[in-house]
Amino acid sequence: MAPENVAYIGMYMQVLNGHPYNRKCDVYSFGICLWEVYCCDMPYPDLSFSEVTSAVVRQNLRPEIPRCCPSSFANVMKRCWDANPDKRPEMAEVVSMLEAIDTSKGGGMIPKDQTEGCFSCFRQHRGP
Template sequence: MVQVLNGNPYNRKFDVYSFGICLWEIYCCNMPCPDLSFSEVTSAVVRKNLRPDIPRCCPGSLSNVMKLC
């Protein structure tokens, strides 16, 4: 995702990151950063390596897939 947000060519890494975020959203039934605007999320992902916290109650196998993404 960082590559795309920085204006670099699209590659599979973006799909993998997006899949991990989709898994998180489905499991949590929420948006990862509801209090931030799109530009704030974009900046935090690129500059601060922002990632949503995975709940402790999340099954280990699903948590591992999210972390790998």
């Protein structure tokens, strides 16, 4: 799936579920972008746009968060992806959550017990 299509899924998800299009669609899309940046990958590379849209709406499909992702960062993504748009944070809260992540000692993105760096857990899945 083309990366630009993933950003539209939040809009389709809300509209297909009878919710109005609003900023919470953008929060969902931003959560997907956070995943893409962290993983250096595209979610759902083997699915078409219509397959992803259907699975996101009907089966609550979300990208798999790698085990090496710090819980503070994973929490931001999960909150952005909440199936209920009313439960998603406003962007100001997302920014605050990201700013609160401890980035000392390895940037905060590599767990202390991980010696190779986080991308080792995604090595076999890299690329579209």
